[in-house]
Amino acid sequence: AQTVTQSQPEMSVQEAETVTLSCTYDTSESNYYLFWYKQPPSRQMILVIRQEAYKQQNATENRFSVNFQKAAKSFSLKISDSQLGDTAMYFCAFMSYNNNDMRFGAGTRLTVKP
Amino acid sequence: DTAVSQTPKYLVTQMGNDKSIKCEQNLGHDTMYWYKQDSKKFLKIMFSYNNKELIINETVPNRFSPKSPDKAHLNLHINSLELGDSAVYFCASSQLGANLNTEAFFGQGTRLTVV
Numbered sequence: 001a002q003t004v005t006q007s008q009p010e011m012s013v014q015e016a017e018t019v020t021l022s023c024t025y026d027t028s029e030s031n032y033y034l035f036w037y038k039q040p041p042s043r044q045m046i047l048v049i050r051q052e053a054y055k056q057q058n059a060t061e062n063r064f065s066v067n068f069q070k071a072a073k074s075f076s077l078k079i080s081d082s083q084l085g086d087t088a089m090y091f092c093a094f095m096s097y098n099n100n101d102m103r104f105g106a107g108t109r110l111t112v113k114p
Numbered sequence: 115d116t117a118v119s120q121t122p123k124y125l126v127t128q129m130g131n132d133k134s135i136k137c138e139q140n141l142g143h144d145t146m147y148w149y150k151q152d153s154k155k156f157l158k159i160m161f162s163y164n165n166k167e168l169i170i171n172e173t174v175p176n177r178f179s180p181k182s183p184d185k186a187h188l189n190l191h192i193n194s195l196e197l198g199d200s201a202v203y204f205c206a207s208s209q210l211g212a213n214l215n216t217e218a219f220f221g222q223g224t225r226l227t228v229v
């Protein structure tokens with residue numbers, strides 16, 4: 001089965017600054033999806049951004065962008081102009097094209113400080 | 115209209131009891147999942163079903179039995195509850211197959227507390 005590794009258990013950033021969360025994964029598949037999900041204290045799981053593995057172009061969603069390095073199996077999330085509402089757990093996830101098997105990293109707790 | 119709904123939202127029960135958590139999705143998805151989130155927030159996959167067929171069963175104790183009566187429902191029954199079963203359980207669904215907009219949609223979670 002695929003594995004996803006997030007090596008930063010906790011991070012903090014000042015409001016309005018930029019922060020990058022790291023994620024690496026291991027798979028033998030060539031086609032798959034990668035995601036970043038946000039989980040605020042309400043515990044709701046919210047999709048932040050999605051990347052299809054066949055696409056070379058990095059996905060962006062407003063203040064959120066990814067650096068996808070397929071050969072290195074790396075998928076980092078950059079949050080620009082951090083806001084207090086960005087404070088949450090962030091999970092990196094891998095989904096197989098074949099059977100939608102979806103695995104998560106251990107999560108990074110991000111705190112945005114005023 | 116909630117896309118993935120699971121009930122109950124909170125469940126407090128005594129050790130040894132049997133309980134069920136229900137999940138329904140109205141998105142027409144083919145794949146449904148159960149995840150367990152422990153106190154350290156780690157999300158571990160327990161089961162996944164594609165079109166009512168069990169695809170993934172991740173070394174979960176036999177006391178946990180999923181049931182998928184149809185594609186829109188995936189229930190989780192737990193026998194002889196133990197203290198270590200206390201966690202938040204998430205149901206999720208996604209569309210099977212290559213789909214540009216694919217993502218997993220999650221229910222609001224069920225916080226199970228075994229006392």
